[in-house]
Amino acid sequence: MAAAIETKKLTKSYKSRAQGNINVVDSLDLVVEEGEIFGFLGPNGAGKTTTIKMLLGIIYPTSGEGYILGKEIGDMDVHKLISYLPERPYYYDYMTGPELLKFYGSLFGVNDVARFDALLERVNLHRDKDKPISKYSKGMMQRIGLAQSLLNDPKLLFLDEPTSGFDPIARREIRDLILSFRDEGRTVFVTSHELEEVERICDRVCIINRGKIVRQGRLSELLKGTRTEVEIRAASVPAVVSNIAGVTARPVVDGYLLDVPEVVSVNDVVDAIRGASITITKIEPRKLRLEDLYEQAVGNNPGPIGDPGLKKTITVEEETTA
Amino acid sequence: MRAIVSIATTTVGEAIRRRVLLIILLIGVLFLAVAPGLGVLSARSETTVLRGMMLGIIQLTSAVIAIVLTVYMLPNEIERRTIYTILSKPVMRWQFLVGKYLGAVLALGLMMLLMTAVMVFFFWWQQNRDVTAIPDLLKAPVMYFIQMSLLAALAVFFSTFVAPLVNFFLSGGLYLLGSLFNPFFQTLQENQNTPTLAKGFAWIVNSALPNFANYNIQNPIINPGQTIANESAYYFQVTIYGLLYIGILLVAGIWVFDRREV
Numbered sequence: 001m002a003a004a005i006e007t008k009k010l011t012k013s014y015k016s017r018a019q020g021n022i023n024v025v026d027s028l029d030l031v032v033e034e035g036e037i038f039g040f041l042g043p044n045g046a047g048k049t050t051t052i053k054m055l056l057g058i059i060y061p062t063s064g065e066g067y068i069l070g071k072e073i074g075d076m077d078v079h080k081l082i083s084y085l086p087e088r089p090y091y092y093d094y095m096t097g098p099e100l101l102k103f104y105g106s107l108f109g110v111n112d113v114a115r116f117d118a119l120l121e122r123v124n125l126h127r128d129k130d131k132p133i134s135k136y137s138k139g140m141m142q143r144i145g146l147a148q149s150l151l152n153d154p155k156l157l158f159l160d161e162p163t164s165g166f167d168p169i170a171r172r173e174i175r176d177l178i179l180s181f182r183d184e185g186r187t188v189f190v191t192s193h194e195l196e197e198v199e200r201i202c203d204r205v206c207i208i209n210r211g212k213i214v215r216q217g218r219l220s221e222l223l224k225g226t227r228t229e230v231e232i233r234a235a236s237v238p239a240v241v242s243n244i245a246g247v248t249a250r251p252v253v254d255g256y257l258l259d260v261p262e263v264v265s266v267n268d269v270v271d272a273i274r275g276a277s278i279t280i281t282k283i284e285p286r287k288l289r290l291e292d293l294y295e296q297a298v299g300n301n302p303g304p305i306g307d308p309g310l311k312k313t314i315t316v317e318e319e320t321t322a
Numbered sequence: 323m324r325a326i327v328s329i330a331t332t333t334v335g336e337a338i339r340r341r342v343l344l345i346i347l348l349i350g351v352l353f354l355a356v357a358p359g360l361g362v363l364s365a366r367s368e369t370t371v372l373r374g375m376m377l378g379i380i381q382l383t384s385a386v387i388a389i390v391l392t393v394y395m396l397p398n399e400i401e402r403r404t405i406y407t408i409l410s411k412p413v414m415r416w417q418f419l420v421g422k423y424l425g426a427v428l429a430l431g432l433m434m435l436l437m438t439a440v441m442v443f444f445f446w447w448q449q450n451r452d453v454t455a456i457p458d459l460l461k462a463p464v465m466y467f468i469q470m471s472l473l474a475a476l477a478v479f480f481s482t483f484v485a486p487l488v489n490f491f492l493s494g495g496l497y498l499l500g501s502l503f504n505p506f507f508q509t510l511q512e513n514q515n516t517p518t519l520a521k522g523f524a525w526i527v528n529s530a531l532p533n534f535a536n537y538n539i540q541n542p543i544i545n546p547g548q549t550i551a552n553e554s555a556y557y558f559q560v561t562i563y564g565l566l567y568i569g570i571l572l573v574a575g576i577w578v579f580d581r582r583e584v
Binding site: 057058059060076077079082086091092094095103106107108109145152 | 324325327328332335336339402403404405406407408409410411412413414583584
């Protein structure tokens with residue numbers, strides 16, 4: 001299958017008086033296949049939106065190459081085949097839904113009232129078609145955004161945080177819409193902090209941090225294997241555990257939750273804990289989740305702005321030193 | 323062309339709903355409505371004062387609308403991210419900028435048309451339903467429209483690289499400079515006794531600064547004793563000057579905007 005998106009050493013630098021040249025996106029090598037839902041993840045300020053803007057030709061790369069549907073980024077012909085839904089979009093709010101679609105449709109030369117109606121029905125806004133956008137809720141705003149992004153029957157959709165800040169029902173509606181795009185053969189490039197959502201819908205993911213790719217691959221491959229959680233009752237992480245590489249600890253109510261990866265013997269960990277006369281309250285094998293992978297990849301070193309929602313993983317080594 | 327027309331139409335739709343512009347327009351219209359009553363306060367001929375006052379109100383109100391309308395146009399599109407949904411479609415940056423400019427000029431034209439209609443009505447009423455002076459009076463708003471289109475082009479050009487507040491003072495300042503001081507620099511340049519250095523400076527300022535004073539034709543309208551020599555040729559010449567200057571400003575704006583990261 002041909003690549004819907006391909007970047008080679010794509011880089012975007014900004015000059016800063018304090019820090020000199022800052023690579024917001026650093027030598028990004030990315031391949032997104034046609035017909036897949038591709039999750040582009042990373043903490044705030046990691047370079048996700050900058051990458052999308054470069055791919056859309058809104059800002060210009062400092063170096064490197066990028067191709068969309070086989071054509072160089074910035075090629076106007078490609079813009080007929082793609083669409084973009086920015087994070088927290090704003091639309092001309094004096095318009096109604098059909099008027100907004102008419103405006104965006106006119107940019108493609110689409111002036112088909114039946115199509116506008118069908119799109120409004122698809123995103124479940126047909127009952128509010130006479131309502132001005134200024135009266136739309138957050139979820140309705142996102143749905144009209146998705147409707148406008150489908151006007152040109154795009155082959156590739158860029159969705160920037162499409163479910164951010166929504167209630168579970170609105171999230172499910174948008175998730176179902178995104179899944180239906182894949183069923184129709186479209187490629188979806190989606191950024192999100194909702195890792196559970198990403199895990200449910202994406203075929204492949206790429207995690208970037210500080211502009212660099214830290215993980216990339218098929219979700220089924222990346223999340224292969226299991227890990228074991230061992231909960232102990234202790235005031236601090238015992239030194240005996242700190243000698244076992246790969247084990248991380250997170251404080252919980254009465255003690256610590258130790259995360260034991262598949263490569264480490266659970267028996268060794270349990271023996272070490274029992275040897276130190278520490279009570280084990282729970283041992284639970286778990287499937288690796290995207291959240292775990294994300295934490296491993298980004299860990300204690302999130303991007304420039306930092307993600308307030310990211311749980312900090314305290315490593316055993318750090319705790320011991322502290 | 324299709325994209326330019328769509329963007330321009332949307333810009334008009336937005337502009338005529340902007341509360342701040344409507345308030346400025348309302349103030350202008352109110353002043354026009356009370357102007358006939360204020361004429362009696364002056365020692366000069368009532369008609370002369372009324373003409374001067376009404377044209378002054380239209381010019382000042384239009385200038386404020388032109389600046390307020392254009393300085394926020396581009397920054398707002400970027401801040402609200404509407405520009406991303408438009409530029410990610412098959413729309414070139416120059417089409418976006420030209421569409422926005424044309425929309426602004428169209429909205430400005432509509433607002434000026436409303437003020438002109440109000441002016442004509444109250445003037446006609448004050449003149450005891452006599453229409454003979456009205457065609458002459460209408461020449462000024464037409465010239466003001468070209469002047470304001472030039473001012474809008476200047477503000478759009480600056481909006482591609484400066485912040486709205488700076489743009490407000492920059493465009494407003496240049497408008498005042500080009501309206502009030504251009505005749506002074508012209509005289510300085512043409513005066514035999516002016517030192518060469520001052521002449522050169524006057525020439526540079528005169529050539530670079532948009533000559534807004536070209537369109538201040540109210541004097542012959544207010545004082546029928548004054549005339550413009552070869553009137554048609556003058557109007558044609560200043561219209562061409564305005565269009566050329568607008569073209570240059572838009573090309574320069576497109577050049578900057580094309581290179582700008584939004």
